[in-house]
Amino acid sequence: MVWINDKFEVTWEEGMTVDRVREKLKFSFRMLVITVNGRLVPREKWKNFPVQDGDEMKILHMTAGG
Amino acid sequence: MENRKVLHQFTYELRPVKRGYANRTLYINLDNGAIKSKPVTQQMKAIFTGGRGFGLWLLWNAINDHSKWYDPENDLVVANGPICGTLSYPGTGKSTIVTLSPLTGSVIDSNVGGMFASLLKGAGWDAMEIQGKADREVIIVIDGDSGTVTIEEAPFTETNSHILTAKLFNMLAKNERDKRNISTLTAGEAAEHTLIGMINASWYDVRRKEVRLKQAGRGGTGRVMRDKKIKGVVVRYTGWNANSNNPAKPELIKKASQRIVKEITDLDDQQNQMRKVGTAHLVEIMDDYDLLPVHNYRYGSHPEAHKLDSGIWKSLFTQDMVDGCHYGCALSCSHAVDGFRPRTGPYKDKIVIVDGPEYETAAGLGANMGVFNPLDVLELNFYCDTYGIDTISFASTTAFVMECYEEGIINDQITGGLQFNWGNANAALEALHQMARGEGFGLLVGLGSHRLKTLFAEAYGGDAHFLNDIAVEVKGLEASEYMTKESLAQQGGYALANKGPQHDEAWLIFMDMVNNQIPTFEDKAEALHYFPMWRTWFSLHGLCKLPWNDIEPANNGETDEPAKVPEHVENYTWLHEGVTGIRVTGDDLIRQSERVYNFQRVFNLRLGFGTRQYDMPPYRLVGPVTADEYESRAERYDKQLQEDIGVNPDGLNIAERIALVRKYREGVYNQLVDAVYVRRGWTPNGVPTLATLKRLGIDFPDVVKLVAPFQK
Numbered sequence A: 001m002v003w004i005n006d007k008f009e010v011t012w013e014e015g016m017t018v019d020r021v022r023e024k025l026k027f028s029f030r031m032l033v034i035t036v037n038g039r040l041v042p043r044e045k046w047k048n049f050p051v052q053d054g055d056e057m058k059i060l061h062m063t064a065g066g
Numbered sequence B: 001m002e003n004r005k006v007l008h009q010f011t012y013e014l015r016p017v018k019r020g021y022a023n024r025t026l027y028i029n030l031d032n033g034a035i036k037s038k039p040v041t042q043q044m045k046a047i048f049t050g051g052r053g054f055g056l057w058l059l060w061n062a063i064n065d066h067s068k069w070y071d072p073e074n075d076l077v078v079a080n081g082p083i084c085g086t087l088s089y090p091g092t093g094k095s096t097i098v099t100l101s102p103l104t105g106s107v108i109d110s111n112v113g114g115m116f117a118s119l120l121k122g123a124g125w126d127a128m129e130i131q132g133k134a135d136r137e138v139i140i141v142i143d144g145d146s147g148t149v150t151i152e153e154a155p156f157t158e159t160n161s162h163i164l165t166a167k168l169f170n171m172l173a174k175n176e177r178d179k180r181n182i183s184t185l186t187a188g189e190a191a192e193h194t195l196i197g198m199i200n201a202s203w204y205d206v207r208r209k210e211v212r213l214k215q216a217g218r219g220g221t222g223r224v225m226r227d228k229k230i231k232g233v234v235v236r237y238t239g240w241n242a243n244s245n246n247p248a249k250p251e252l253i254k255k256a257s258q259r260i261v262k263e264i265t266d267l268d269d270q271q272n273q274m275r276k277v278g279t280a281h282l283v284e285i286m287d288d289y290d291l292l293p294v295h296n297y298r299y300g301s302h303p304e305a306h307k308l309d310s311g312i313w314k315s316l317f318t319q320d321m322v323d324g325c326h327y328g329c330a331l332s333c334s335h336a337v338d339g340f341r342p343r344t345g346p347y348k349d350k351i352v353i354v355d356g357p358e359y360e361t362a363a364g365l366g367a368n369m370g371v372f373n374p375l376d377v378l379e380l381n382f383y384c385d386t387y388g389i390d391t392i393s394f395a396s397t398t399a400f401v402m403e404c405y406e407e408g409i410i411n412d413q414i415t416g417g418l419q420f421n422w423g424n425a426n427a428a429l430e431a432l433h434q435m436a437r438g439e440g441f442g443l444l445v446g447l448g449s450h451r452l453k454t455l456f457a458e459a460y461g462g463d464a465h466f467l468n469d470i471a472v473e474v475k476g477l478e479a480s481e482y483m484t485k486e487s488l489a490q491q492g493g494y495a496l497a498n499k500g501p502q503h504d505e506a507w508l509i510f511m512d513m514v515n516n517q518i519p520t521f522e523d524k525a526e527a528l529h530y531f532p533m534w535r536t537w538f539s540l541h542g543l544c545k546l547p548w549n550d551i552e553p554a555n556n557g558e559t560d561e562p563a564k565v566p567e568h569v570e571n572y573t574w575l576h577e578g579v580t581g582i583r584v585t586g587d588d589l590i591r592q593s594e595r596v597y598n599f600q601r602v603f604n605l606r607l608g609f610g611t612r613q614y615d616m617p618p619y620r621l622v623g624p625v626t627a628d629e630y631e632s633r634a635e636r637y638d639k640q641l642q643e644d645i646g647v648n649p650d651g652l653n654i655a656e657r658i659a660l661v662r663k664y665r666e667g668v669y670n671q672l673v674d675a676v677y678v679r680r681g682w683t684p685n686g687v688p689t690l691a692t693l694k695r696l697g698i699d700f701p702d703v704v705k706l707v708a709p710f711q712k
């Protein structure tokens, strides 16, 4: 299991990446700041950055929107 | 002046703007033709800053405690603000319109882009207020080149905005190029007959060589304008430029402007693509997050929503145009569809420009009404604009009517044969045309949801309780287009808003529901203090808030409080000091807003509102009203039953589950309200305490007298 924002969970799968977690949560908003276990993952690495079973992620949507 | 019949004329001394202020406001009385200049005092600037603050203060002094929107003493105020017109910084051209609202009965503020605000300041005025009612159709012309203000007999029979605006520009402009120096306010035929009328402000689009329109949509300002028999207001001023504010420290403005323009150039394409699609990029995002209102806010997504996504709008909007609604705006998000041919109504088969749609319009006229053909959305958008109708109130009211029709509360006999099934754009279009003609069921729709829910219960036997739950309005104003069921903070953002549920006061859904950054009541209350104050600040200065948070510095996420966009707050402190010469911190900016915000709350109280009972949302904004809604998110609600309420849903039927969830959600909403009132320095009944008013310096004798009985 991968935990996101202390609120959402995604079932871990083999070869999981940051982008795959986003896709599973339908987090399509573009202005995101993402950390995995507290470590910032730059946007250009989302596609391939590996996510392990049990990882804690923050996916912060950078807007107060609307 | 040939063909122009001047009824009243006023001449005034031309003088430059100083540090962002013209230092006077223009007063016009249509009852007797009086026109005069009023000084802006130091106290007005210190307490009310400008923009919405000035509007509220002028209105406060113009009316009495019993005034209604249709009384002659009601003021229609249009104000700019000290930073307004700083052309090098994006988004500095907002007018704020303040008046008594036909929809809410209380005070409304509604902002609009275009060039009116800047040119009004250039012409020598920090605000314009219009009292009284003309005895015939008139236009008002403010000529900041010659120093004259005239009330004239309306020179044209047309009222609809896209035609009237073009005619007014042609009448006033010396040549094509001169049109840059002109802006107008107009409404439309439907604004005359409905309570949801709005005002269009214009600018001349130099690339298209056409006039364009932006809308002050909320609260029925257009109805007030037409009730005063004003067809149009024109302002002209030649040569407004980046230095016309005579700023105190131009170098600070330059520093802020260079920083934001570079940011937009470098990052907009990878962020929100405001320059390509504008706010309409949000349609598919809201759908993905279950936040797009569908079928009168029942659901948050729809399988056909992709038909309204950003790709569609990108292909319809004319690209490679710098589409700013205010000269110099680098974010330039005011897109348009050129060469559109309506298929219905008086402009059928004529070629027109459709300004927009913005997100709210696409979501409201689209998904919320169940309309998924973008061409239908465009046609509704066009007619709302030219007829002077607020797209948000129209969409939300029509969605409510559709639900009532689908539920059998109203039928063809009542609607005059219009079949308001979900998605029937033809019925919605015909209702709009009826509003313009002043006839038929459209006139009822034009009353707005608040009045309709009572009418449907009393005249047609609808279940008043159910109607109350599904009419998505608070304080008489229809909600804008976001789903709030899963965000407690945003329920407060909507229902606690001074003017009614409009997202320009607070939008906390991502912080709350997705990021989980404000989990406790106190966290939410803090957000419901800071953000409404921060967002109010834009309206004090004549600013557009999109350059604050629809583009962000690359490192914003690494800052302590990314939701506040600290670098942009710093830009605004530089702009403030740059224009006015007064050095400020971010906290000072919040204090400017607190004064005006609390004064507006007291203003509501003066008009018979402004207490806790007016801060309650309809249940549709809070949780599932119907079994369908419950079942569409059963997993979420069942989980809440189990985890938050401590009840096992197995063995309970849907009605029992709905009732338990409702009791719980209404309870936590009230706990949130308690926390917010404490944070804002208000009593448990939602009235600012005397200590709060004193701290803010707005403890004027009449204010103290008004709030004193509510202090317990």
Ligand code: SF4
Residues within 6 Å of the ligand: B090, B091, B092, B093, B113, B114, B323, B324, B325, B326, B329, B330, B331, B332, B333, B334, B544, B545, B546, B547
């Ligand atoms: S950001 Fe968009 S709406 Fe705001 S001033 Fe610029 S063009 Fe107008």
